Amino acid sequence: MNGIPFVKMHGLGNDFVVFDGRRDPAVLDLDNATAARIADRKTGVGCDQLIVIEPARDDLADAFMRIRNNDGGEVEACGNATRCVASILMGELGRNDAIIETVVGLLDANGASDGLVTVDMGQMRLDWRDIPLSEAVDTNHIPLSLGPLSDAVGVNVGNPHAVFFVDDAEAIDIEKLGPVLEHHEMFPERANIEVCSIIGEDQIRMRVWERGVGVTRACGTGACAVGVAAARRGLTGRKTDIILDGGKLTIEWLPDDHVLMTGPVATSFQGFLHSSLLGGH
Numbered sequence: 001m002n003g004i005p006f007v008k009m010h011g012l013g014n015d016f017v018v019f020d021g022r023r024d025p026a027v028l029d030l031d032n033a034t035a036a037r038i039a040d041r042k043t044g045v046g047c048d049q050l051i052v053i054e055p056a057r058d059d060l061a062d063a064f065m066r067i068r069n070n071d072g073g074e075v076e077a078c079g080n081a082t083r084c085v086a087s088i089l090m091g092e093l094g095r096n097d098a099i100i101e102t103v104v105g106l107l108d109a110n111g112a113s114d115g116l117v118t119v120d121m122g123q124m125r126l127d128w129r130d131i132p133l134s135e136a137v138d139t140n141h142i143p144l145s146l147g148p149l150s151d152a153v154g155v156n157v158g159n160p161h162a163v164f165f166v167d168d169a170e171a172i173d174i175e176k177l178g179p180v181l182e183h184h185e186m187f188p189e190r191a192n193i194e195v196c197s198i199i200g201e202d203q204i205r206m207r208v209w210e211r212g213v214g215v216t217r218a219c220g221t222g223a224c225a226v227g228v229a230a231a232r233r234g235l236t237g238r239k240t241d242i243i244l245d246g247g248k249l250t251i252e253w254l255p256d257d258h259v260l261m262t263g264p265v266a267t268s269f270q271g272f273l274h275s276s277l278l279g280g281h
C-alpha cells in the first residue's frame with residue numbers, strides 16, 4: 001500500500017489523525033497549510049486535531065507529541081489526544097504507564113480500570129499573565145460579557161480556556177458566541193470557550209467551542225478547566241464528572257494544583273495518507 005500510515009483515533013468523539021514521525025520522517029515539520037489540508041473533512045482525511053508522535057527530546061519521556069488544530073496551527077495541549085497517544089505507547093512498551101512530552105512539559109499517563117486512561121495534565125495556571133489575558137484582572141471573575149454569557153473563569157491547562165457558568169448549557173448558541181469569544185481582545189492567544197451548568201455536587205454538563213476547530217464533541221483540557229473553575233467558584237468539590245456531548249470525563253484537581261483526567265480511548269481505523277495531501281511539502 002502506498003502512502004504514509006496513520007491511525008484514526010478519538011476520545012469521546014474528539015477525533016485525531018495520528019502519524020508516527022519516529023517511523024515516517026515526512027510527517028515531521030509539516031507546515032500549517034499542509035496540516036490544515038490533511039485535517040480538512042471535505043478534502044483531506046478529516047479530524048479535529050492532527051497528532052504526530054516524534055522521538056522524545058527528554059530522557060525521561062517515552063515520546064514527544066506534536067499537536068495541531070483543524071486549522072493547521074500548532075498548539076500546546078490536547079487532553080483527549082494525550083490519552084490516545086498514551087494507549088499507543090503503553091501497547092508498544094508493554095507497560096501500564098507512559099510519559100508523554102509536549103511543548104509545555106512531561107505528562108504522566110497510566111492505564112486505569114475498564115480500559116480507561118488517566119493522565120496527569122500538569123499544574124493548572126491561574127494568573128492572568130499565564131492564561132494569558134490582555135489585562136490584569138481577577139481570573140476567577142473575568143469581566144467579559146456577550147449575550148447570555150458573562151463573568152468567565154480563566155484557566156491555563158497548557159492551553160488557554162475561558163469557562164462560563166449558565167443555568168442551561170443546552171440553551172446557549174455556542175456556534176454563534178464561541179467564535180466571537182475565541183477572538184476577543186481579552187485573549188491575546190485566543191481561547192477555548194466552555195459553557196457549562198452544574199448538575200450536582202460532582203457533576204457538570206459542558207459544551208465547548210475549541211480554538212482553531214469549532215464545536216467538538218469533547219475537549220479534555222476544557223474538562224480540566226471546567227473542573228478547576230467550578231471548584232474555584234465553590235460550585236462543586238474538587239473531583240467531578242464532566243458530561244460532554246461525546247460522554248464523560250472524570251476530573252480531579254489535586255492539592256498540588258495538578259489535575260488528573262480519566263476517560264476512554266478509541267481507534268476508528270488505520271489508513272494511508274495519499275502523497276498528494278503532503279503537497280509541496
Ligand SMILES: N[C@@H](CCC[C@H](N)C(=O)O)C(=O)O
Nearest residue numbers: 078079080159211219220221
Ligand atoms: N481537543 C483538545 C484541545 C485541543 C487544542 C485546543 N483546540 C487549543 O487550541 O488549545 C483536548 O482534548 O484538550
